[in-house]
Amino acid sequence: xxxxxxxxxxxxxxxxxxxxxxxxxxxxxxxxxxxxxxxxxxxxxxxxxxxxxxxxxxxxxxxxxxxxxxxxxxxxxxxxxxxxxxxxxxxxxxxxxxxxxxxxxxxxxxxxxxxxxxxxxxxxxxxxxxxxxxxxxxxxxxxxxxxxxxxxxxxxxxxxxxxxxxxxxxxxxxxxxxxxxxxxxxxxxxxxxxxxxxxxxxxxxxxxxxxxxxxxxxxxxxxxxxxxxxxxxxxxxxxxxxxxxxxxxxxxxxxxxxxxxxxxxxxxxxxxxxxxxxxxxxxxxxxxxxxxxxxxxxxxxxxxxxxxxxxxxxxxxxxxxxxxxxxxxxxxxxxxxxxxxxxxxxxxxxxxxxxxxxxxxxxxxxxxxxxxxxxxxxxxxxxxxxxxxxxxxx
Numbered sequence: 001x002x003x004x005x006x007x008x009x010x011x012x013x014x015x016x017x018x019x020x021x022x023x024x025x026x027x028x029x030x031x032x033x034x035x036x037x038x039x040x041x042x043x044x045x046x047x048x049x050x051x052x053x054x055x056x057x058x059x060x061x062x063x064x065x066x067x068x069x070x071x072x073x074x075x076x077x078x079x080x081x082x083x084x085x086x087x088x089x090x091x092x093x094x095x096x097x098x099x100x101x102x103x104x105x106x107x108x109x110x111x112x113x114x115x116x117x118x119x120x121x122x123x124x125x126x127x128x129x130x131x132x133x134x135x136x137x138x139x140x141x142x143x144x145x146x147x148x149x150x151x152x153x154x155x156x157x158x159x160x161x162x163x164x165x166x167x168x169x170x171x172x173x174x175x176x177x178x179x180x181x182x183x184x185x186x187x188x189x190x191x192x193x194x195x196x197x198x199x200x201x202x203x204x205x206x207x208x209x210x211x212x213x214x215x216x217x218x219x220x221x222x223x224x225x226x227x228x229x230x231x232x233x234x235x236x237x238x239x240x241x242x243x244x245x246x247x248x249x250x251x252x253x254x255x256x257x258x259x260x261x262x263x264x265x266x267x268x269x270x271x272x273x274x275x276x277x278x279x280x281x282x283x284x285x286x287x288x289x290x291x292x293x294x295x296x297x298x299x300x301x302x303x304x305x306x307x308x309x310x311x312x313x314x315x316x317x318x319x320x321x322x323x324x325x326x327x328x329x330x331x332x333x334x335x336x337x338x339x340x341x342x343x344x345x346x347x348x349x350x351x352x353x354x355x356x357x358x359x360x361x362x363x364x365x366x367x368x369x370x371x372x373x374x375x376x377x378x379x380x381x382x383x384x385x386x387x388x389x390x391x392x393x394x
Contacts (some may be wrong), residue, residue: 001027009038022180028173029144032155034165036142040120042069044167047122050074050229052171056126057198058222060241063104064226065111065119070234070249072119073111074226075242076218077104087270089113089286090134099130106134107242111267113290118346120144120165127152137158139287146171197224199280202362206370207377207384212360215240216337216383220362222393223339229263230341232392235349237356238337244268245356253340257349260338261356265330268357269297272329279315288313297321299381341391343367347376354380366391378382 003020017038021027029044036044043066054062054074061077077100085091088110096102103125109116112181121135121143131153135143142165143156156166180189199217201224223238229355230236230248235256237245245264247256269275270293278296280289292313295304303309310317338353340363352359352372361377365386377384 001030003027004031006036006038006041007035014038028170030168032148032153032166032168034142034160034163036165039068040142041075043120044122044142044169047071047120048144048169050225051124053197053228054222054225057225058218061101061104062124063101063108064122065105065108065116065120067115067119070230071108071226071243072115073108073243073246074222075104075107075111076222077101078107078241079103080106083271083276084110086276087267089290093130093134095130099128101125101128102131102134105131109134109138111242111244112246112263113292115263117287117290121190128154129155132156137286139298141165144169148236163364174276191211193391193393194226195228195391196256197221197228201387201389202385204365204386204388205383206365206374206386207339207382209378209381209383212383212385216360217337219337220339220360220385222389223337224362227339227341227393228391229393231394232341234341234393235260236339237261237353237358238339239264239335244336252343253345254348254352256337256340257352261352265326266294266297268330268333269326272321274319274321274325278318280295281311281315284313288345299324328357330357335359337362339363341393343370343390344373345369347372349373350376350380350382354382358382361385362387 002252003018006017008015009017019041047064047066050064051062058076058203064074065072079097080318088106090106118139118141120141123145126147127145128149129151136155136159141171144167156164179192180187196211202217219238225238226236226243227234233250233253233256236243237260244267245260247260250256292304305318334357336357337360338358343364343366345367361384
């Protein structure tokens with residue numbers, strides 16, 4: 001297949017629309033089901049690059065959940081603890097522990113379920129039956145993978161009344177070294193960002209504390225590769241083999257940090273006994289339960305636990321999760337990694353990160369205020385690595 005006609009471009013008025021290879025060769029993908037659109041393919045090709053690179057860097061099956069050309073999260077195939085399974089809504093999935101690729105996606109989808117609603121999925125390895133069963137019950141636009149087991153393909157083809165988008169990609173495909181795009185009728189050309197992210201990048205430890213455990217180094221790699229395919233400016237929090245908070249596309253880096261930290265905090269709070277112990281009303285669906293949890297953890301909690309509201313959502317009225325209780329819970333969290341796609345211009349990013357349990361920081365460095373940022377990290381006994389490489393993505 002040398003080209004694929006799309007229903008329309010970014011918006012319904014943008015016609016005609018297609019994908020094709022400028023050099024006349026075949027497309028590196030096969031559409032097994034559905035009719036993916038313009039944005040679907042933007043998500044698919046960006047997300048595939050992420051998981052392919054993450055698998056190469058860690059040696060572990062990898063998955064990501066994409067929305068509007070940025071990852072909501074990315075993760076490697078580590079088993080989930082029982083509280084994490086419950087927080088990610090996969091405690092009832094049979095065979096989950098035996099499927100690393102399903103574990104990877106369960107983590108990625110469960111990190112920021114609000115943002116992942118209607119996601120596009122990419123996985124580094126074959127889609128198996130366990131993963132297909134997870135995807136079948138979630139609201140998702142499509143998936144890209146190198147292969148599918150017969151049973152997984154059967155399950156996925158039944159999704160969305162048979163219209164679910166399923167893309168198979170040639171895992172050996174390598175694009176040309178130069179890439180082009182058009183903006184306002186003007187063609188841009190640049191070399192592809194082939195910069196390889198590996199643990200060799202993490203040797204320039206600029207803080208007094210230079211103790212970087214292997215687990216934290218892996219989280220740094222996950223965060224950096226996630227940022228490489230996130231719309232800039234961007235900041236990523238990572239922990240235990242997954243990105244737990246992504247702040248994308250903000251003009252100010254501190255706003256990236258605040259956004260990512262807020263998402264990381266919510267992910268961690270979802271694993272608290274207070275949230276896991278919520279008793280929902282019978283028949284309340286998964287998306288609704290997820291939304292209720294999000295409101296319960298917000299400043300608008302009265303909207304779901306108020307005297308006139310709680311019976312719509314709960315079998316038993318929950319006690320408020322006070323700000324003091326949240327701060328106490330989060331104060332016990334440590335070992336979080338913070339990564340940035342460009343240098344931190346001010347130490348306020350470190351100050352905010354500390355409140356979310358950040359212990360390890362990785363960034364390019366190169367700011368005129370590097371000394372102030374390093375001093376802030378030293379003040380909290382953090383470990384900071386400079387990579388010397390910016391990771392902007394637009």
